[in-house]
Structures are given as structure tokens and as C-alpha cells.
Amino acid sequence: MLDLALTGFVFVLLGLGLRKPFLWVLAYLYIDILTPQRISWGLLASLPISLIAFVLAFAGWALLDDKRDSRFTLRQGLIVALLVYCGLTTLTADYPESAVEKWAWVWKALVFAIFLPLTLRTRLRIEAAALTIVLTVGAIVISGGIKTLGGGGGYGSLRLFVPDNAGIYEGSTLSTISIAVIPLIWWLARFGTLFKPGKLVTLFALALTFAALLIPIGTQTRTGLLCIALLGVLSLRAVKRRFLYLGLAGVVALAAIPFLPESYTKRMSTIENHQSDQSASTRVAVWEWTWEYAKHNPFGGGFDAYLGNNLRVETVKAVGTGNNITYHSEYHIEKARAYHSAYFEMLGEQGYPGFLLWSWVQLLGIWQMERIRARWKDRKGPGENWQAPLANALQLAQLIYFVGALFIGIAFQPVMFMLIGLQCGLWSYLRRIDNPARPRFAGVDGKPVLRTHAAVQA
Incomplete structure (x- = not known):
């Protein structure tokens, strides 16, 4: 029954793309994160469904989508340079067969990060992409959270949709990503238009946040604990009543200790020594x-x-x-022990040039999101209240990734490059709509038609 429902949902989503090609972009986000072909044991398992969605997303944009408002940013150019450089090091790799195997998925993550911002030309599309990422990660997180509450956790033994301890389903990776998306959960709960803010949306956001916080406990990963601590500290920036927040956070942390498994507390003690x-x-x-x-x-x-x-x-x-x-x-x-750090992964695999390119892509995102936050946070006009909080949420997600990446080899983690694509799309969109209105197209009797801020948002 699960296989039938999963297969039906994927094909319905791909079918809807015939009417709205942007849905193929969302379909690829969903398939690349959840990997339903690895969950399925029927038709999906026998089809290259990820490649199909990848090709459809590109073809739909190239052939059917309006590209007048698409912009190519500096960060996309840097990712192109990183892609080319990684291709060259693959040709001269110390271990060619293993390198080609990793290249097979890395190039897709980089190419899609370059491509995604070109499709995000409206607020609705930006929100839809963020929502797809959050809900798809949320499906994994909810499953893991329920099993953790049922006592099914343990280091390397928390069973999720896919039994393999790889990709997003690897414990430390999932712990990092589950904490990183929490700021996006609350941005969608406060400013979403697809699911308008209300009691049910807030209740779901609370439940999903709780499930996300359970993942580091269920996987018993030290990285997850550090990510939670960082999120708590970074959240102080946006909290109005900081002393109340600190007090409540301390009470919750102390109250949770007696309920933590003994195996979890023993493993966390190794952080100190x-x-x-x-x-x-x-x-x-x-x-x-x-x-x-x-x-x-x-x-x-x-x-x-x-x-x-x-x-x-x-x-x-x-x-x-x-x-x-x-x-x-x-x-x-x-x-032959793995790097267990994205920073050393880049240094060992791509050398100093690759490490500098990758670092430039990452740090430029922090700077750009800070610029957006500073520019939009004090605006009070209609439709001008969501930009700064979204930039803040994406910045927090990336900072949490920075901490998780210290201890996991996730330099090319596809979900994080999807979030980079979101950042590029937001940066490009806001730069475009924030420019003064200017003539773009000839109107009736040769008079210019102005594309105003409100018209672009629509």
C-alpha cells in the first residue's frame, strides 16, 4: 500500500507539471531529498526517477517558462567555477573509480544549485521551494521522531525510510539538516501564503520542531547537540524578550535530562574528552x-x-x-578513514583552490543574507514584512550547517546546496524588485509600460 501511494504521488506530481512546469522543479526537490525510488520496491525502484525529474525541470524552464526576470548571480558563477574545477580533479583523481562514483551525484547537486535561482522569479515560487524542502525533510524527521519516542533510537540504528546509513539518512547529516530547517519552519508558519498562518499551522510547526529536536537524540549524534546549542544562541538575535527566552530554554534543557537515554548521555560526554x-x-x-x-x-x-x-x-x-x-x-x-569534516574534505579532495571557491560560495551567502536583513528589517509597507525574516532563516540554516560541517563530510550535501539556491534566488529577486520602476515594454501607441514593485510581486 505504501509503495502504491508513493508511486501514485510521484506520478501525479510529474503529471501536474504538464500544466505548471515549475512543479517539475518542486518534484526534483522532493525526489532528490526523500529518494522515494529507494523506499519503493516496485515500479519506482526500477526507474531513474531522479534523472527524469531533473531533465523535466530543466526542459520545462527552457522551453515553457518565462525567462525575462531570470538573473544570473555572482554566487552561481562561483558554483560554475567549482563545478568545472571538481570535474578536472576527477579526471586526475588518486582513485578514479571511487571519484567517478561520487562525481555522479555531486555534479547534479551543483548544477541544480546553479539552475534553481533562475526559476525563482516570484515570491510564490520562493515560498513553494522552501515549503517543499521543509515538508520533505519533515517527512523523514517525523518518522524518526516517532521512532525515537518509541525507544527505537541509537547511534547508527535509528531506522528511517531507507535503511542505508548514507546521504541525508546518515545520522549526523540528518541531525544537522533537521536543526538547520527549524528557522525555515517558523518563517513559513509566520509568513506563508500557501498555508496561511493560524492555530493549525502553528501547532504543526511546534510538532515538526519537536520532532526535529528529537532527531539528534534518536541518532545519538554529538553534532546534533552542538547544532541545537548554536540555534539556541543565534535565536537570541531575533527574540524580543531575551531573558525570558534564556530562562525557558534553561528550564526545558534541565527538564529533558532525566528523560534522555543513558546511552545518549554517555556518548555526549565524549565531546569533553x-x-x-x-x-x-x-x-x-x-x-x-x-x-x-x-x-x-x-x-x-x-x-x-x-x-x-x-x-x-x-x-x-x-x-x-x-x-x-x-x-x-x-x-x-x-x-582509508573518511574525513569527517566538510572543511578537510574540500582541502583533501579539491586542494586550496577548491577550498577557497567553496568557502567563497558559503561566506558570500552569509554576507548577502545579512545585507537583505539590514535593508528590509525596518520597512513597514504592504508586502515588505517577509523578506528580512526569510533572509535571517536562511542565514541561520547556513550557520548551523557550518557547525555540522565541522564534523561531517557534507561539503556537497544536496539539501544544503538547495538552500544556497534559495539564497541566490531571494537575492536576485529582491535586487530586481527593489530597483526603481523603469520602462521595460512598449505599450499602446508606443507608450512605455512601467513594471512597478507591485506588478513584479504579482
Whole structure:
């Protein structure tokens, strides 16, 4: 029944695109995040449904969509440069077969991030894309939250729609993304027009936020805890009653501790002393190896260059209790261990040029969202209250990603590049509508027709 419903929904969504081609863009967002073809065991599993949606989205825009208001931004140009550079390093990769396998999905994430802003030429489209991302991630989050409440969590053992511990379904990655979309959840709840603000929308936003906060507990990931802490601190910027907010946050945190699984609290304790945890010690060793590797290979080793590492990892274990504790060092040999950090992933795979391009794309987004927030936050005119909060939500999402990326190799995570596409689309749209009205088309009897702010929004 699930397979039938999932297959029917995908084909109905693709069919509706024949009437509204932009729906193919939303269909690709949905399929690329949820990967229904991996959930299905029937027709969807046998079809390249992601590629079909990818081609339809591009063809629909190129052949049927109005492109007069499409703009190409600097960040899109930087992503193009990153795409070309990654293609070149793939050709000269240390491990060609593995590099080609990763390139097969990386290029789609980058190309779609370049393409998405070209389609986001109205507020409705920007909101629809944000809503699709939030609800699709929300479907995974709700499933994980329910299973966590039912006691089905555990590090690497929280069963979601897809049993594979890869992509968005990897525990630390899902924890980061689930916390990153929380600001977007509340932007949609406050300013959405597809689902207008009200009690039911607020109730759903509360429930979805609660489910998102449960994901780091269900997956027992340290990264998720750090992302929650950062979100709490960053939210102070937009909160009016900050002392009340801090007090309530402290009460909630203290009240939640007795209900946390013992296995979760033990795992979180390794944040303070990483040497007691082999996994954390291995990460530090990989980062040291990558730093040295980049010195000798400044242009990177291509995708999955980490396969060449050979590490001697030291862990420290405490034996005894009270005042009779002694510490013993143990050594382990680790080979081909992943980077466990997007920053070192970029440095090892793409070298200094790739790392600088990727960093430029990321940091420029923070700056652009701050510019939008500063420019629109004090405006009181009709239809001018949603821009600054959306920029703030997208900025918070990216900052949370920055923290999660410290400990996970998610430099090319497709969902985050979708959010970058949203940022580019918002930046381009607001720059266009904020320009003074000027003649664009000839009207009746040769008189110009002005495209005003209100006309563009419509």
C-alpha cells in the first residue's frame, strides 16, 4: 500500500507539471531529498526517477517558462567555477573509480544549485521551494521522531525510510539538516501564503520542531547537540524578550535530562574528552593527515582521496575509580578513514583552490543574507514584512550547517546546496524588485509600460 501511494504521488506530481512546469522543479526537490525510488520496491525502484525529474525541470524552464526576470548571480558563477574545477580533479583523481562514483551525484547537486535561482522569479515560487524542502525533510524527521519516542533510537540504528546509513539518512547529516530547517519552519508558519498562518499551522510547526529536536537524540549524534546549542544562541538575535527566552530554554534543557537515554548521555560526554573515544580520536588523526596531504598536493587528490590514508590512532582509557584512576594508552591502526569534516574534505579532495571557491560560495551567502536583513528589517509597507525574516532563516540554516560541517563530510550535501539556491534566488529577486520602476515594454501607441514593485510581486 505504501509503495502504491508513493508511486501514485510521484506520478501525479510529474503529471501536474504538464500544466505548471515549475512543479517539475518542486518534484526534483522532493525526489532528490526523500529518494522515494529507494523506499519503493516496485515500479519506482526500477526507474531513474531522479534523472527524469531533473531533465523535466530543466526542459520545462527552457522551453515553457518565462525567462525575462531570470538573473544570473555572482554566487552561481562561483558554483560554475567549482563545478568545472571538481570535474578536472576527477579526471586526475588518486582513485578514479571511487571519484567517478561520487562525481555522479555531486555534479547534479551543483548544477541544480546553479539552475534553481533562475526559476525563482516570484515570491510564490520562493515560498513553494522552501515549503517543499521543509515538508520533505519533515517527512523523514517525523518518522524518526516517532521512532525515537518509541525507544527505537541509537547511534547508527535509528531506522528511517531507507535503511542505508548514507546521504541525508546518515545520522549526523540528518541531525544537522533537521536543526538547520527549524528557522525555515517558523518563517513559513509566520509568513506563508500557501498555508496561511493560524492555530493549525502553528501547532504543526511546534510538532515538526519537536520532532526535529528529537532527531539528534534518536541518532545519538554529538553534532546534533552542538547544532541545537548554536540555534539556541543565534535565536537570541531575533527574540524580543531575551531573558525570558534564556530562562525557558534553561528550564526545558534541565527538564529533558532525566528523560534522555543513558546511552545518549554517555556518548555526549565524549565531546569533553575526545581521546577516550576511538571515533573522535580517529577524526583528529584524519584531519592531521589531510593537512599534511594538502601541503604536498595543493590541488587536491580528487574525490575520496582519503582512501590513501594510513593512521596510527592513540586512545586513552581510564581504569579504576575515585582516587585510584590510572590512564592507559592504546594504539590502533586505521586505514582509508573518511574525513569527517566538510572543511578537510574540500582541502583533501579539491586542494586550496577548491577550498577557497567553496568557502567563497558559503561566506558570500552569509554576507548577502545579512545585507537583505539590514535593508528590509525596518520597512513597514504592504508586502515588505517577509523578506528580512526569510533572509535571517536562511542565514541561520547556513550557520548551523557550518557547525555540522565541522564534523561531517557534507561539503556537497544536496539539501544544503538547495538552500544556497534559495539564497541566490531571494537575492536576485529582491535586487530586481527593489530597483526603481523603469520602462521595460512598449505599450499602446508606443507608450512605455512601467513594471512597478507591485506588478513584479504579482
